[in-house]
Amino acid sequence: MSDAATTDQPAAFADRRRDQSSRRRLRPLSQRAWAALLLAPAVIAVILFRLVPFMQAAISSFEDPDGGYSLATYEFMFTSPDFLNSLRVTLWFNLLINPFQILVALALAVLLTQKLPAGRLWRTLAYAPTAIPIAVSAIVWRVAYRPDDGPINAVLEAIGLPTQGFLIDQGQVIPSLIVMASWVGVGYWMIFLIAGLNDIPSEYYEAAAIDGAGWWRSFFHITLPLLRRPLAFVLIADTVVNFLTFAPIQILTSGGPNGASDVIMWSTYEQAYRFGDYPLAAAQVVVIMAILLVIVTVQFGMLRTGEKV
Amino acid sequence: MRTTTHRPSSDGTNRSSRSLDQRWLIALVTVLVLVLAACSGGDDAGDDGDEGATDTGETAAEDTADDNTADEGGDEESTDGESVEIRFVGTQPAELIDPVTEQFEESHDGIDVTYESVPFEELSAVIAQRVGGGTQDIDVYYADAPRNPTIVEEGYALDLTDLIGVDALEGVVPEASIETAVIDDRLWTVPMRTSTQLLYYNIDLLEAADIEPPSMDPAERITWEELRDLSEQAQEAGATWGYVDDQVSRYYQFQPLPESQGGGSGLSGPEGTEVDVTNDGWIAATEYWADLYESGLAPRGVEPNDTKPLFFNGEAAFMPGGPWWIPDFSGTEDLNYGIAAYPYFEGGEEVTPTDSEHLAIDPNTEHVDAAVTFVEWITLTEEGALAMASGLAVPSANLEALPQQLAELESTRDTLTGLADLVTYEIDNTAVPRPFSVGYVEFETLIGEALEDIRNGSDVTERLTQAEEDIARAFER
Secondary structure (H helix, E strand, C coil): CCCCCCCCCCCHHHHHHHHHHHHHHHCCCCCHHHHHHHHHHHHHHHHHHHHHHHHHHHHHHCCCCCCCEEEEHHHHCCCCCCHHHHHHHHHHHHHHHHHHHHHHHHHHHHHHHHCCCCCHHHHHHHHHHHHHHHHHHHHHHHHHHHCCHHHHHHHHHHHHCCCHHHHHHCCCHHHHHHHHHHHHHHHHHHHHHHHHHHHCCCHHHHHHHCCCCHHHHHHHHHHHHHHHHHHHHHHHHHHHHHCCHHHHHHHHHHCCCCCCCCHHHHHHHHHHHHHHCCCCCCHHHHHHHHHHHHHHHHHHHHHHHCCCC | CCCCCCCCCCCCCCCCCHHHHHHHHHHHHHHHHHHHHHHHHHHCCCCCCCCHHHHHHHHHHHHHHHHHCCCCCCEEECCCCCCEEEEEEECCCHHHHHHHHHHHHHCCCEEEEEEEEEHHHHHHHHHHHHHCCCCCCCCCEEEHHHHHHHHHHHHCCCCCCCCCHHCCCCCCCHHHHHHHHHHHEEEEEEECCCCCCCCCCEHHHHHHHHHHHCCHHHHHHEEEEHHHHHHHHHHHHCCCCEEECCCCCHHHHHCHHHHHHHCCEEEEEECCEECCCCCCCHHHHHHHHHHHCCCCCCCCCCCCCHHHHHHHCCEEEEECHHHHHHHHHHHHCCCCCCECCCCCCCCCCCCCCCCCEEEEEECCCCCCHHHHHHHHHHHHHHHHHHHHHHHHHCCCCHHHHHHHHHHHHHHHHHHCCHHHHHHHHHHHCCCCCCCCCHHHHHHHHHHHHHHHHHHHCCCCHHHHHHHHHHHHHHHHC
């Protein structure tokens, strides 16, 4: 509070007002404080909506059905053929989808940063599926993939090829889901890579061209090394997203046929919200998190250069 | 705290602003603490209901009833004279149910009902999350009859024994549906609807194939074997599909087949936890059903919600389905359809599925009297039951409303004469409820997944064996 003497004179009153307002005005913060302030909402959200629930899940995964705490849930889980199958399916799905999506996104990014006629239009078209809600995309693809009266099989039939089972075929369900998920996701990751490509100074390419380097040599020795940081982000974020794939499975396959698309997130959802087995679902969440942490740590290590990724 | 005077430096930055920085950070920490404190209120959610349902439910009912001072069964008003708001959660679209709640509100001052629609597949999850989580944002909800043991065991239903009582149901709803509402001699839900299945056929497609329409007379019902032949005939004569299932790959729709083959429901024993879906009856019935899809008479890869339009658009000759499609089908002038008695296997039993939604009250509700009043009106009064029946053509469980509802449905088409007698006969004579088991949800889900795989080409015996193992494992937990 101001301890300025109060008088009845207007000038003095104005001085006091000025004095008070200058004290109340917020002064510039140090860089560190600003960083803390701007990061606060994200940090609070991470703590509240990620860390706290995860800790709760971890604790409840050790709850014994007969009271107290034990490893009974983990014993049941690791001897459950269903869980082991969902683990296998999840790893297989991710081994296929992540390299595929990143390669396609990179190819598109490189292609669409060339001087093409109507370049922006192509970019927009590649990005457009990202703007469609995943549930809508899934329903559209469900119709497209219909084995008996779907449009894709109609085209195959028209050109004399045998019709396919797609989502109802054990061997084709994962590739079919990858195509659908990539149709949605590739344009999104492409945008990050385009931004990275645009950050590479053109002088490097000009110098390389003077030295007689061809397109491929420039790509491997200039583009890729300088794209390392956006690529690292895309690789890690894409892996996390694909590891936690749920909506397309729920809408399209419910983990079938015969468990061929029973990814771990679907299995966890089913245990928690269909069977009400929260300890088992929580134990599965702990396993998902552990696997993700390992994978992301390895990816960070692989992509680490002299600078921080 | 060190005081500083505000002296901006020449470069415009404030070098002596540490105290203010500290203030910012203190503010930030305060916000964080407040938010954390605000979010820590629901930690104990979901911990209730693990004990015996009878004890906890009963005491919960008494405790909550004691907290409510309104006259039992009367209109409840809050102390400040404002209306009590109750939330009603069900699986039908809001446009069907909103008129029903509005009609209730007209005759019940002081109670406002908000209806919320959730997808049928999600209802169990919604109840587990919100009722089980103690959110108190649901007051009354649809309870699928075979799931009653589960919701009671989990503590998701208020004990209605002293609030409504079994006596109030006697003679008002079918005896069989009372049996599914009472567990351990306590009343937990109130039957709102019952159900049955009929055989729909497309008259034009049958005529094109020179097929005599099957009879509506239960004494002359056709066999599943005959239906397969007729479906094939219709398809050869131009029908896109000979046959479609209404609720394809769902246990409710499928159960009459193994039952008719003498294979039972799949669950048995005093607790309903002994699973047997690999006996001869089950295998034979499932082989028959799988062949409909394998041979191309029925479509693969079409979701349960997408099968009705196939019949609706005149693409399918036959469809076993519930009477709730009659208003839609009759309202489509281009669709020339009729109804026959539900098929059975040659030499087997005549069996139809039954059961439907009951209503349950959240044990955490703050408006017990209002919720009870609403449940009683919609299930036990002719006015409420008729209002609900007009919203959707699922047969009402109310014995006064049912005949009026069936007469109404029968009058929508000349080809439906005899419908009311048929539905009444089936409910009284051939209806077999789904098995009563605390593991019903797991059973239904895992059988549904197995049926979906079998529809898409999995080997019947192998897949049913796997399903049996999966269900047994789920029951171990």
